[in-house]
Amino acid sequence: MNKEVTKQVIKTREHPVKGTWSEHPDVRVVFVMDADEHPPLHCEDSRMKYDHSKKLSGTSADIEQLYRAVPQLANLFRIKGKIGEGTFSSVYLAIAQLPGGHEEKVALKHLIPTNHPVRIAAEIQCLIIAGGQDNVMGVRYCFRKNDHVVIVMPYLENESFLDILNSLSFEEVRDYMFNLFKALKRIHYFGIVHRDVKPSNFLYNRQMKRYALVDFGLAQGTPDTKIELLKVIQSEAQQEGPESLHVQRSVFGERNFNVRSSASQGNSKLIKQPRVTDIAARKLLAKKTTSAVTNGLVKKTASSYPTNMTCDCYGKDRVCSVCLSRCQQVAQRAGTPGFRAPEVLTKFPNQTTAIDMWSAGIIFLSLLSGRYPFYKASDDLTALAQIMTIRGSRETIQAAKTFGKSILCSKNIPAQDLRMLCERLRGSKTSFDISTGDGQINLSQEPPLQAEIFNISEPALQTSKKHLQYQKPNCHERDGLVIRTSEKPADLEWDKVPDEAYDLLDKLLDLNPATRITAKDALLHPFFKNIKQ
Ligand code: ADP
Ligand code: MG
Numbered sequence: 001m002n003k004e005v006t007k008q009v010i011k012t013r014e015h016p017v018k019g020t021w022s023e024h025p026d027v028r029v030v031f032v033m034d035a036d037e038h039p040p041l042h043c044e045d046s047r048m049k050y051d052h053s054k055k056l057s058g059t060s061a062d063i064e065q066l067y068r069a070v071p072q073l074a075n076l077f078r079i080k081g082k083i084g085e086g087t088f089s090s091v092y093l094a095i096a097q098l099p100g101g102h103e104e105k106v107a108l109k110h111l112i113p114t115n116h117p118v119r120i121a122a123e124i125q126c127l128i129i130a131g132g133q134d135n136v137m138g139v140r141y142c143f144r145k146n147d148h149v150v151i152v153m154p155y156l157e158n159e160s161f162l163d164i165l166n167s168l169s170f171e172e173v174r175d176y177m178f179n180l181f182k183a184l185k186r187i188h189y190f191g192i193v194h195r196d197v198k199p200s201n202f203l204y205n206r207q208m209k210r211y212a213l214v215d216f217g218l219a220q221g222t223p224d225t226k227i228e229l230l231k232v233i234q235s236e237a238q239q240e241g242p243e244s245l246h247v248q249r250s251v252f253g254e255r256n257f258n259v260r261s262s263a264s265q266g267n268s269k270l271i272k273q274p275r276v277t278d279i280a281a282r283k284l285l286a287k288k289t290t291s292a293v294t295n296g297l298v299k300k301t302a303s304s305y306p307t308n309m310t311c312d313c314y315g316k317d318r319v320c321s322v323c324l325s326r327c328q329q330v331a332q333r334a335g336t337p338g339f340r341a342p343e344v345l346t347k348f349p350n351q352t353t354a355i356d357m358w359s360a361g362i363i364f365l366s367l368l369s370g371r372y373p374f375y376k377a378s379d380d381l382t383a384l385a386q387i388m389t390i391r392g393s394r395e396t397i398q399a400a401k402t403f404g405k406s407i408l409c410s411k412n413i414p415a416q417d418l419r420m421l422c423e424r425l426r427g428s429k430t431s432f433d434i435s436t437g438d439g440q441i442n443l444s445q446e447p448p449l450q451a452e453i454f455n456i457s458e459p460a461l462q463t464s465k466k467h468l469q470y471q472k473p474n475c476h477e478r479d480g481l482v483i484r485t486s487e488k489p490a491d492l493e494w495d496k497v498p499d500e501a502y503d504l505l506d507k508l509l510d511l512n513p514a515t516r517i518t519a520k521d522a523l524l525h526p527f528f529k530n531i532k533q
């Protein structure tokens with residue numbers, strides 16, 4: 001196989017939007033299979049085998065298309081089927097035919113051709129530099145033909161988080177979290193902020209006790225990142241506005257066709273419209289006003305928008321023109337709503353590796369409570385309100401103040417005791433109720449909670465404003481099905497979850513990113529004492 005590998009420089013378009021692929025000065029070397037020299041030897045053969053076993057379904061058609069788009073794949077791989085599909089890629093299981101008749105399972109990630117080339121190259125660079133060690137997925141090869149890029153990774157068979165959630169032993173949960181922190185420690189060391197930490201991006205093979213953090217498609221660099229291309233992304237995002245390189249994902253980002261109702265997923269024209277308007281308006285404003293760009297933050301002057309007009313979209317399912325014309329603060333905002341840290345939700349511009357630790361905390365919350373997804377929100381304010389129901393409204397407001405954000409909240413919600421919350425949820429067999437003290441209050445019957453966020457330095461009138469309806473913090477459903485996963489294991493471990501677990505959870509779900517526990521410190525937390533390393 002190796003002799004067929006030729007070293008090339010991956011080419012990227014110089015202009016982020018238009019133009020053809022050309023040399024990009026900042027792009028480092030990756031391995032790319034030579035595109036045209038090797039005729040597809042096993043092509044017909046392998047595809048015939050495939051077609052015999054299955055009718056030509058959507059997946060078969062996709063595989064056909066992939067073979068056509070990147071013909072050199074057929075030399076080396078027999079693609080068996082699709083194992084993942086997201087907004088930005090399709091992932092296939094394939095058998096690599098190694099010299100001497102050996103075979104190996106690999107995952108082929110086919111990135112959609114419209115992905116930004118620097119984005120693609122940065123994803124590959126993260127895998128090459130940080131991957132292959134400490135539970136971070138590595139990369140074997142990359143192929144490119146025209147604008148089709150395929151990343152070849154070792155295949156790790158993995159479980160569906162939802163399927164196993166309620167059958168995991170406490171010891172397994174501890175191992176899971178430990179291994180997640182190991183991966184996060186490694187990428188954070190390289191100055192990579194993953195930005196999309198969630199179960200479907202942390203592969204888990206329960207039987208083999210193997211783990212792999214995947215998907216650097218939304219990664220960002222810290223100011224001192226060791227990943228050169230993340231620096232390029234940083235600077236391009238500052239010039240173009242963050243939306244130029246980032247898109248949001250859904251909580252089930254891997255299969256995601258049915259999303260018209262959700263404002264977070266940005267797939268439908270109906271909801272995309274305001275975003276486009278928003279970006280256009282923002283660019284226009286950036287030109288008109290004397291804006292200073294620092295760290296991706298556009299500071300606007302007070303005369304940015306009309307102050308005499310009032311919003312009339314309150315309580316309606318649309319955003320009025322006044323609200324549309326409001327200039328939004330520019331800050332990186334990507335990832336999956338239910339896993340977003342408060343500083344991401346409130347668009348604090350200086351986001352750090354701490355946002356991944358928050359997401360890890362949300363995973364831990366799911367593991368301890370047996371509920372997934374824990375938060376399912378369609379927009380940032382709803383997500384923030386949901387965080388408040390667990391961490392307290394006063395505490396959230398207080399923390400937001402430390403990074404210059406002011407949150408208005410329609411009522412005061414007390415913080416919950418994490419142990420009580422998790423034990424109640426884990427033990428409950430019926431719908432989601434949160435008790436406050438003696439009585440059980442079904443939150444869905446509560447009056448809606450409303451919140452607004454504005455920058456402390458600005459008058460409230462001139463800030464981005466949305467209105468929200470409270471949603472149940474936990475919806476245990478997928479594709480309209482209410483999911484009740486298998487019963488908890490028979491062992492008694494769950495009856496004596498140590499205080500250390502909840503102490504670590506509390507430190508992960510620290511509303512203030514400056515004091516939130518780091519991956520390095522999490523590994524040293526007493527919760528992990530005596531763990532087999
Ligand atoms: P996307 O950017 O579209 O989310 P991911 O890199 O997260 O793409 O991959 C999507 C899904 O494909 C993952 O959630 C996982 O189920 C599967 N997958 C990705 N890489 C591998 C791999 N190396 N081994 C096994 N499955 C993988
Ligand atoms: Mg993913």
Ligand code: ZN
Nearest residue numbers: 311313320323
């Ligand atoms: Zn309005």
